[in-house]
Every structure is written in structure tokens, then in C-alpha cells.
Amino acid sequence: MRLRRREEKCVLGDGTRLHTVLLLPEGEGPWPALLLRHPYDVAGDEVAGMVDVARLTAAGYLVALQDVRGRFGSDGAFDPCAQEAADGAEAVAWLAARAECTGAVGMWGGSYASDTQYAALLGGAEVKAVAPAISPALSAFDGFRFRGGVPEIGSTLAWTHYAIAPHEIARVPDADRRAARQERWEATERAIADGSAYRAGALSERPDVEPIVAWGLDRLRAPLDAAIQRVGKIGDRIGAVAVPALVIGGWFDVFLGSTLELHRRLAEAARTTGSPAPRLIIGPWSHASMGSEIAGVDFGPTAAADHLWGDGDLTTQHVRWFDGALRGAPLPDAPVQVFVMGANRWLALEEFPPPSARTVELLLGADGAISTTPAAGDRTLVSDPHDPVPTQGGAVLLFGGFDAGPADQRVIEARPDVMTWRTEPLTADVTVVGAVRAVVHLSTTGTDADVVVRLCDEHPDGTVRVIADGVQRGSARGVDSVTGRGERRPLTPGRDEEFEVDLWATAHTFSRGHRLRVDIAQSSSPRWEVGTNSCGPAGEPGEPQVATWTIRHGGAHPTRLIVQTVDL
Incomplete structure (x- = not known):
């Protein structure tokens, strides 16, 4: 379908301008809004995101896609995690105040885009509902930077060197400085290729690497109880997430532990404080794939995010979720859906793990x-x-x-x-x-x-x-x-x-x-x-x-x- 599309600048209090794409439903507003914020170029989400933004718009939502500070179309310098609480709160307030919006704002997205949801809530944003997927937001110590006290050196290199550094280099205005940064990137690439970047004792060395790679490796070297490890993480502040949450994960996702523990803590808070109960969907997915086949194993067509348990795809689940959370529509009966591998079927539960286990x-x-x-x-x-x-x-x-x-x-x-x-x-x-x-x-x-x-x-x-x-x-x-x-x-x-x-x-x-x-x-x-x-x-x-x-x-x-x- 043809989308009504506008590009806007969300101007923050310090003057930083964040590039934002607005997708408007047909007809006259105002509408409730759904906001996605991440550092990976939101232009891609217009054609091939985790959910179909055209269908969100067709369902009557004002969709906002925003590059975070220092990335792609947005001004400023990128400071991962640390910037997202304040920036996210301002972005939500900017969107809620627009004439096209009813004032109700939900957020969705996976990986870093899940972090921006939780961070906005930590910053005091008036978000009405969230749908975080494959999320590292709980802690630095359960698969994000460490696991069992062991540094996650592989995923740190993968994220900083491949996902972030190339665009950081491209933003450097001076040609000589940009070339020097590119040489560092190529040196890191060689070290990854020959294994020296992650051999025993590699963290005790300090090679000349791109700044964002140094940022990541320095956090692996820092003490586990250093304040820097808690920046942007929920930790023991689960009370800040007193809104409905649709939590999505994968059995082969690097952040499965964080995803499940966030759901457990949100469910516990709902029982003890009366905050909204979360929903949970876990498929046989990895961080990069929500298809039915992974590592040569085909779990059947219903395993894929575009089929699920015969009741609509992942976009359908998001629409139903936000219809319930923002518009008061009824939600499906089962608060938990997990895919049972081997049996290759979805299992509807009241909670996870089931009390009968x-x-x-x-x-x-x-x-x-x-x-x-x-x-x-x-x-x-x-x-x-x-x-x-x-x-x-x-x-x-x-x-x-x-x-x-x-x-x-x-x-x-x-x-x-x-x-x-x-x-x-x-x-x-x-x-x-x-x-x-x-x-x-x-x-x-x-x-x-x-x-x-x-x-x-x-x-x-x-x-x-x-x-x-x-x-x-x-x-x-x-x-x-x-x-x-x-x-x-x-x-x-x-x-x-x-x-x-x-x-x-x-x-x-x-x-x-x-x-x-x-x-x-x-x-x-x-x-x-x-x-x-x-x-x-x-x-x-x-x-x-x-x-x-x-x-x-x-x-x-x-x-x-x-x-x-x-x-x-």
C-alpha cells in the first residue's frame, strides 16, 4: 500500500536534531503512535523490519521511526546506552505532543531497539506500552557483556566492529582522519580473521582499534561491579517498567537469559504490586533470524515469525497487543506462547516455566x-x-x-x-x-x-x-x-x-x-x-x-x- 510519509527533525533540549520518519494512516487523526528508535538506519524498517510498518499504519497507528543520536540521519555523537534514557524521554514527549497524535505512545523493536524502550521508561517517559524483543536490557552480566563472569568477547567484537564502526567511520568529515580510522578497522578485521583478536590473553593487550571497538573492549576489562556496567540497564529498577510489556525472544538468541529474567521480574511485579502483567513469546529463533529453519534444522512452517501458532504472524501479534494496551481491545487468553522444539509445536501457558513442571x-x-x-x-x-x-x-x-x-x-x-x-x-x-x-x-x-x-x-x-x-x-x-x-x-x-x-x-x-x-x-x-x-x-x-x-x-x-x- 502507498504510505503517507514525512521526514521530521525531533529537536532535543540541547539542540540535537534526531531524524524521524513519520508514517501516517489514511484519513484524519489524531492517532495513537508507535515509536521505534535504534542505531541501524531506520530506513531499512520501512521495507524489511521485524514487523510490517505498513500494516501498523493500516491498523490506525501513527508510526515514528527514529535514528538515535549520532547515527545515520541524526546529529550528535553516539554514546551507546548512556544517551537513551534522556533522549528517549524527550522523543516520546515530542511525539505525544504532535497534533497527529492522541498523546498515547507505545514502543517496539528488538535488540538495541528494546534497550531504547526500557531506557525511555527509566528516563521518565510517558510510554503507555512496550514490545521489547531479544533484549539485553536487564544487565551487563547475563549474556550482554559477560556470562558466568566470562567476557562475551565475540559478540562485543561483532557488534562494535561490524554493526557500528563502519558508519562511525563514514561520518568522519576529514578525509585523512577517515582514512586513518579505516586503516584501524582493517587491522581489526585482520585480527578477527586470524584469531588474534580473541586468543587467550587478548584483553590484556591494547591494540590501536576504532574508538567504538575500544569502547566495547574497555568495558570487558572494567571491574564487574563498576558503575559503567550498569549504564542503561534495568538491573534492580524493574519498578520503572510499570506498563504493559509484550516480551519476545528466541531459544538461540544471545540475550535469551536477559529476556526471560525480565519477563519473570515483570510477572512477579504484576503479582505483588498490581502492575500490568506481561506477555511472552519465545520461538526457535536466533538474534538474527526468526525463520523456521536454523543451523540446518527445519522446525516446520508454524515456527516462523510470519506464521506462528495459526493465529496471525508477529505483526498481527503486535497490532493485537497495542490494540489491547492502547485502545482497550481484548487480548488473547494465553499470556505465554513458547515453541517446543522436537515436537515442533507451540505451547500455550499461563506462566513460564509452567507450575506443573x-x-x-x-x-x-x-x-x-x-x-x-x-x-x-x-x-x-x-x-x-x-x-x-x-x-x-x-x-x-x-x-x-x-x-x-x-x-x-x-x-x-x-x-x-x-x-x-x-x-x-x-x-x-x-x-x-x-x-x-x-x-x-x-x-x-x-x-x-x-x-x-x-x-x-x-x-x-x-x-x-x-x-x-x-x-x-x-x-x-x-x-x-x-x-x-x-x-x-x-x-x-x-x-x-x-x-x-x-x-x-x-x-x-x-x-x-x-x-x-x-x-x-x-x-x-x-x-x-x-x-x-x-x-x-x-x-x-x-x-x-x-x-x-x-x-x-x-x-x-x-x-x-x-x-x-x-x-x-
């Missing part, structure tokens, strides 16, 4: 079996930081050929520094819906250890698909995964230690004849910083060294995987 402990044995009576004993592996285990699928946001999703793990599992355990072939389907975590008992000859755990589905033909994964750095076990506060200290060589590894959550049916499989590895590179196996007195990484791990089983050392199961 049963907690099951899968005990890992020294013989490599998973059973209720595990074989006691030890298994050892050698952790060599100079030969890290490569990333192969999972909930990642990376570069090159490191794609997200349920990738086959057989090449990885063939390595001597990856241990595996598996059940006997299942005699009936087992459906896991809810949280997944592992408890690993080990000792090491080093003073630190990064324990990577994967839950996999082993098919009868031998294919091994990763379903969920997580990591925990030994020296950071006392650090809170939301606030970053807590003591960091080295491990004592030779002492038995307990690692609790959060694999976030999943919804997956392990079919009859398949096996549940668990892998433990010493790294996943370039996804996470390669651990050095050494730690200083204050928790800082030491020089890389080879270490031997001993994993304990049975008796007083029950290494195990803990899942929640349901009957479908």
Missing part, C-alpha cells in the same frame, strides 16, 4: 553414562588456552561462519578436551520446558577454570544437536549475575570445587529413540574469552597456562544436569 536431576557417571545410579569416580581433561574449543552453534551473535542454532557437535565432541555423557536411547518422549542448569564438581591444577556445559539431543543417526549451553568462570562464582557485585577470588589448586552453570532455559522434546547428551568443555571460542586457567588475588586473569581438570562423579560429588519436564 517437574524438576529432574540427571546424574553424570564416571563411565560417561547419565543415569539415576551413576558410576562413581573421576574423569580428567587437559585445558590448554592455546588450543581453545571452537564455538559450534548455540545462542550466539558472532561473525564469519560462527552461526547460531542447534548445530551438530560431533566434530567438537571428537576433541580430547571435550567430555560427553549420554543416556540410553529413550523408550518414550521426554519434554523439557523450563530452566536448565548443571552442577559440576571438579578440581584443577590451575587457579581458575571456565566450565562450558551443553545440553544436546543425540539422534539415532548419530547427529548431536546443541539445545542449550552456558559457562561459569571459577573465580566469579560469587558474583551476582544481574548486579555484578560479589567477591572474585582464585581457586585453590587440587581442591574440589562446585560449579553451578546456568544454561538458561529451553522447550524441547527428546523423542523416543534419541538420547539426552551433556558435554563439558574448557572453552568456546570466539564466543567467550578464552580462560587462562590462572587468576590473580583480586580475580584478574593471569598468564595463560595449561591445567588438568578432574571431574568428580557420584557420592559426595554428584555432577549433574537439572531440568524441568512436562507432559505434552
